[in-house]
Amino acid sequence: MSTISEIIDRKGGLVLAVKQNDSVFDAIRLMAEVNVGAVLVTEEKSIIGIFTERDYLQKIALNSRSSRNTEVKEVMSSPVITATPHDSVRQCMETMTSCRCRHLPVVDGEELLGIVSIGDLVKKLLEEKESEIEQLSHYIAGSY
Numbered sequence: 001m002s003t004i005s006e007i008i009d010r011k012g013g014l015v016l017a018v019k020q021n022d023s024v025f026d027a028i029r030l031m032a033e034v035n036v037g038a039v040l041v042t043e044e045k046s047i048i049g050i051f052t053e054r055d056y057l058q059k060i061a062l063n064s065r066s067s068r069n070t071e072v073k074e075v076m077s078s079p080v081i082t083a084t085p086h087d088s089v090r091q092c093m094e095t096m097t098s099c100r101c102r103h104l105p106v107v108d109g110e111e112l113l114g115i116v117s118i119g120d121l122v123k124k125l126l127e128e129k130e131s132e133i134e135q136l137s138h139y140i141a142g143s144y
Contacts, residue, residue, distance in 0.1 A: 049076030
């Protein structure tokens with residue numbers, strides 16, 4: 001069974017982060033530049049929140065708030081649910097489903113290793129299923 005460390009190893013550990021006093025505008029500009037759906041909110045080396053596209057829609061856009069005049073700490077999601085590198089892809093899918101979140105920071109103790117999205121997990125599961133199908137096809141073809 002695949003673990004989250006396999007995804008982080010392939011994907012890399014780049015994690016975008018903003019400070020809690022940064023404006024929402026700065027956070028969404030960064031997210032748009034890099035084409036990601038979430039950024040972590042950090043204070044020194046600690047994760048204190050996560051700011052996502054959903055946070056923007058529900059807490060800024062729908063409430064007619066100004067993204068330039070609102071600090072990230074006012075609208076971030078906290079506490080942050082995390083995964084470990086040893087968690088299975090299936091465990092993380094279950095976590096994301098139950099918490100209705102699309103991103104999980106991956107931490108090992110106090111060390112931030114990366115972040116995985118629901119898309120990363122789906123891609124890994126599809127790769128596993130394709131590999132299983134290929135192996136079964138070779139087995140069946142060799143049996144005849």
